[in-house]
Amino acid sequence: MQQEEETAMLKYKHKFPNPFGWLLDKFNNFKSEQLKYHESLWSWFHWTITYTCGKGLYYNLLSKFYYPIRNYQKWVRFGERVGKRTDVLWNLSKPLTLTFITEDKGYCPTCHERAVENGDAENNDWYKFFHADYNHHYETNLLLSNKKYTYTYCCCEDLLFEPLEEYYTSGGESGSSMFTQECAQWDINKDIRPKNGWDPLKEHKAQKLPKGWRFKNDY
Structure with a gap:
């Protein structure tokens, strides 16, 4: 008799489970089945917030507003036909300043x-290398209308162009087709x-x- 009552109680519990336990089981199953989906969803949400409202907004403001203003430049060239070329540059970042660039030949110490x-x-043949x-x-x-060097x-x-010419004459075995040498440019x-x-x-070294x-x- 007691055994029959226990069997009936087990059938009742199986038919009407504990509501809290049932919800907990459903949640665990849902979590295990949807874990990858939730991780991907969170990753997308985190990326959207970071690059739309964080770093992305910062770089968008730089690229769309700051860099165009900083890099805006007007350039005019005079005197090229008469052999005395002068470039005049005006930058929006420095509205009250004009930059003049004049060109001539000078001494090359490396050559x-x-x-x-x-x-x-000879050492005193420097005049041959201008x-x-x-x-x-x-x-x-x-x-102020002042001019400052x-x-x-x-x-x-x-x-x-020496590395490039060496690259061509050697058939690609020496020299460089992409890079030059540091001594070719200096200030x-x-x-x-x-x-x-x-x-x-x-004088040049000084x-x-x-x-x-x-x-x-300069930028």
Whole structure:
């Protein structure tokens, strides 16, 4: 008799389970089955919030508003037909400043040193190596009407394209088709003069600005 009552109670519990236990089982099953979906959904939500309202909004503001204003520039060239080229630049980031760039030929110390090492020139043959392009940068304030020298950008095209020419002549075994050499481009301050007499090589070493130097208004 007791055994029959226990069997009937088990059937009743199986037919009408504990509501709390039933909900807990359903939740566990749902969680195990939908875990991957929830993780992907959370990842998408986190990415959307981060890159739309966080970093994304920050970079969108930079790219759409700040960078166009900072990089907006007007450029005019004068005197190219008469051989005295002058570039005039105006930047929206510096509305009261005009930048003038004049070009002429200047001394190339690397070509001179290499020629002396190879025995093709003497130390006092510096005048034979005035073939580098010198771009002198000046600035003027529209209100003060003053003109101030800032620096000179120098470039030797012979050194600039030397790795490429070596690459072609060697059939690709030496040189470089993608990169040039550091000595092909440099910055100097022509207002600097050495103390002990005038010598083109010493003067150039004294004028040369350190690697990685940038004028404070350059980008």
